[in-house]
Amino acid sequence: MSASKFDTALELVTHVPGVRGAMLVSAADGVVVAEALMDEMKGSAVAALAASLASRLRRAAEGAGRGVPRFVHLTATGGTLLAAPLGDDLLLVTVAERTVNAGLARLEMFRALEILA
Amino acid sequence: MRAVEPWVVAPMESFLAESQARLCLLMTTAGQVIAQHGFVRAVDVMGVAALGAGIVASTGELARTLKWQAFSTVVHQGPQQAHLLASFDTPRGRWVGLVVFGPDTSLGLVQLFFEQLVQDLAAAAPEAPAPQPVLAANFEHELNASLRTLFGS
Numbered sequence: 001m002s003a004s005k006f007d008t009a010l011e012l013v014t015h016v017p018g019v020r021g022a023m024l025v026s027a028a029d030g031v032v033v034a035e036a037l038m039d040e041m042k043g044s045a046v047a048a049l050a051a052s053l054a055s056r057l058r059r060a061a062e063g064a065g066r067g068v069p070r071f072v073h074l075t076a077t078g079g080t081l082l083a084a085p086l087g088d089d090l091l092l093v094t095v096a097e098r099t100v101n102a103g104l105a106r107l108e109m110f111r112a113l114e115i116l117a
Numbered sequence: 118m119r120a121v122e123p124w125v126v127a128p129m130e131s132f133l134a135e136s137q138a139r140l141c142l143l144m145t146t147a148g149q150v151i152a153q154h155g156f157v158r159a160v161d162v163m164g165v166a167a168l169g170a171g172i173v174a175s176t177g178e179l180a181r182t183l184k185w186q187a188f189s190t191v192v193h194q195g196p197q198q199a200h201l202l203a204s205f206d207t208p209r210g211r212w213v214g215l216v217v218f219g220p221d222t223s224l225g226l227v228q229l230f231f232e233q234l235v236q237d238l239a240a241a242a243p244e245a246p247a248p249q250p251v252l253a254a255n256f257e258h259e260l261n262a263s264l265r266t267l268f269g270s
Contacts, residue, residue, distance in 0.1 A: 029194075030225025048225030055223075 006034035009112035013092070014038065016108050018100030020079070024116070025051050025091045033090065041095060046081075050093045054083050071109075073102060084109050086116055119267045120152035122209075128237035129154065136230040139198070140217035145210065146170055153267055155217070162267065169215045173204050192224060201227055205235045208242040 006024060013022040014036045021037035023046070030051035035043045054072055061069045072083040075098065082094040082105055092109055096102075118133065120126050125143060129152055133141060140155035142162060148170035156162040172191060180187045190203040201216045201224070214234070218227050 025225075028220075028223065030223035031228075044225065045229050048223065048229040051223060052226055 005115060007036070009092075009115045010034060010036040012108045012112045012115070013094050013105065016096075016100065016105045018097040019105060020095050020097065021046075022092065022094045022109075022112075023047060024086070025093050027051055027054065027085065027089055027091045037095075046093065046095060050081060050083055051091055054085065054091055058085075071106060073106070080105075082106065082109060084113060086113050090116070092116075118152065118154040121263050121266050122151055124241045124243055125152045125238065128234055128241055131237065132230050132234040135233070136216070136218065136227045137222040138216045138218045138227060140215075142166060142169065142215040144170060144213050144215070146173060146204065146213055150263070150267055151212065159264055159267070165215065169202055169213055172202055173213050177204075190228070194224070199224065201231065203231060207235075207238050212238075 010022045010024070013019055020039060021035065021041050021043070023035035023037065023043055024033040025031065025047040026033055028051075030048035032043050032047045035047075037043050053074070054069070057069055057072055061067065068085070070084065072081075074081040074083075077098075079098050080096045080100055080102060082096065082102065084092045084106075086092055092113060094105055094109060096105060118126065118130060120129065120143075129141065129143065132138070133154055138154075140153075142153050142156070142165060143151040144166045145151065148166045150162060150166050153162050156165070176188045176191055189205065190201060192201050193199060198217060198219050200218070202213065203216075204211055204213045206212075214231060216227055216231065218224075
């Protein structure tokens with residue numbers, strides 16, 4: 001997987017209005033693999049916490065007999081966090097404004113995952 | 118958790134709770150143990166402290182030789198356990214942290230909360246005491262007192 005492929009995939013997501021950043025995270029380690037952040041966001045902190053959240057949600061979904069989550073959508077008071085796994089190893093994480101068109105962001109995230117697959 | 122310096126306890130307990138690390142050792146760059154969590158035997162912690170301080174010193178020399186900036190963090194990852202070794206500045210001088218963690222947490226989380234630990238230690242550190250001679254007359258007594266504090270024996 002080339003670095004330019006990462007850039008192309010992340011660009012698809014960050015072009016959505018209201019998206020403040022997107023990153024590829026190592027699912028097991030919670031470490032940033034590639035990132036495209038719009039402002040002073042601390043990518044390493046978001047990566048670590050998002051990977052931890054995704055891992056716990058995965059365990060919860062599997063424990064409930066619902067299989068592996070394909071998409072995570074978290075709405076907070078100050079914004080939105082979206083995450084989607086790429087295989088077992090990577091996680092595509094998007095941080096956006098609360099007003100973002102989540103459907104469009106989700107669509108672009110799946111297109112980005114297709115590029116990276 | 119046991120600490121020679123009582124003000125270290127709260128930041129380290131918070132770090133351990135957040136990061137879910139298995140073992141944690143704080144020491145000076147000379148290998149003098151400040152606090153430890155998870156080690157059972159004194160001989161283990163003394164050996165690990167000496168090795169950790171040695172790794173920090175040798176990677177520092179490697180960076181200097183290659184004219185690189187000094188490494189602040191070294192991570193070794195294994196299939197079941199990993200450890201993070203990081204040096205950082207405190208109001209009491211340069212310290213080293215050694216954290217051993219397993220698959221119930223992640224490198225990202227350990228790094229994130231270790232950064233917080235460093236900030237919390239800086240905030241919690243009391244005024245530095247007056248400098249004392251390195252080899253004070255009661256050195257052996259102080260060493261034994263530190264060991265008793267760290268291992269309760």
